[in-house]
Amino acid sequence: MTMLSGKAVQNGLSIRRAKQDDVPRVxxxxxxxxxxxxxxxxxxxxxxxxxxxxxxxxxxxxxxEAASEDEGGGEPAVKMVGSIMLGVTAEGxxxxxxxxxxxxxxxxxxxxxxxxxxAEEFARGKSLSSVxxxxxxxxxxxxxxYLKLGYVETGRRTEDGYERVYFRKQLExxx
Numbered sequence: 001m002t003m004l005s006g007k008a009v010q011n012g013l014s015i016r017r018a019k020q021d022d023v024p025r026v027x028x029x030x031x032x033x034x035x036x037x038x039x040x041x042x043x044x045x046x047x048x049x050x051x052x053x054x055x056x057x058x059x060x061x062x063x064x065e066a067a068s069e070d071e072g073g074g075e076p077a078v079k080m081v082g083s084i085m086l087g088v089t090a091e092g093x094x095x096x097x098x099x100x101x102x103x104x105x106x107x108x109x110x111x112x113x114x115x116x117x118x119a120e121e122f123a124r125g126k127s128l129s130s131v132x133x134x135x136x137x138x139x140x141x142x143x144x145x146y147l148k149l150g151y152v153e154t155g156r157r158t159e160d161g162y163e164r165v166y167f168r169k170q171l172e173x174x175x
Contacts (some may be wrong), residue, residue: 002122013111015118018061018083023052026063026083029103040138044161047099056112059098060086060122066106081106084115086122089132094168095123097133116149120171130170 018026028109030052032043055061055124064082082102086095097119102111123131135142137156147153151167158164 012067013114014065014067014078015062018056018063020053021055022061022063022080022083023056025080026052026061026101027081029083030099030101030103033101033107037136037139041136041162043161044104045136046160047101050099053099053163054059055085058087062086062115064111064118066111076078080121082115084119086119088126088128093128094130095119095126095128097131103162107145112145113149120169123171128171130168132166132168134164134166137165 030050031046034048037045044138052061062084063080064084065078067125068079080103082100084100085098087098088094089096094107097116100112100119102115119131123129131151133146133151135146135158137143143153146167149169151169153165154165154168158168
């Protein structure tokens with residue numbers, strides 16, 4: 001069950017709003033996760049070049065944390081395993097996923113899905129009926145994932161020197 005910032009998402013996971021002191025760790029995860037695409041794209045992907053300290057002032061940035069087992073018998077340690085940056089489209093009709101990242105060592109555990117579910121809940125919380133996002137055309141894995149999650153491709157264009165694929169998902173209304 002997903003709940004907004006600071007609440008349990010599912011066993012051992014929580015999502016909270018990012019703070020300035022999270023920026024270096026978020027940037028490290030972004031660099032580690034996106035560096036594999038540099039050769040494919042021919043330059044660093046846009047998320048590697050963003051100023052996350054500044055973006056915290058204009059976007060809603062959230063951190064996904066996972067509790068890890070404490071071998072000393074004390075409180076479980078909490079580790080940042082991912083992040084999602086959300087905004088609202090210029091038209092004010094959808095939440096935008098500006099960046100979603102999961103630490104490479106934590107990929108394949110469903111954390112990306114948890115963050116996407118959070119984005120959808122965030123949209124509903126703002127009474128918006130869709131989620132909008134884009135990815136680089138050369139990030140084939142992402143395109144397949146978004147289609148699998150029910151997103152529909154809405155266009156392709158080159159923007160800021162990057163070939164992008166745009167997606168939107170219409171959300172079902174909650175009763």
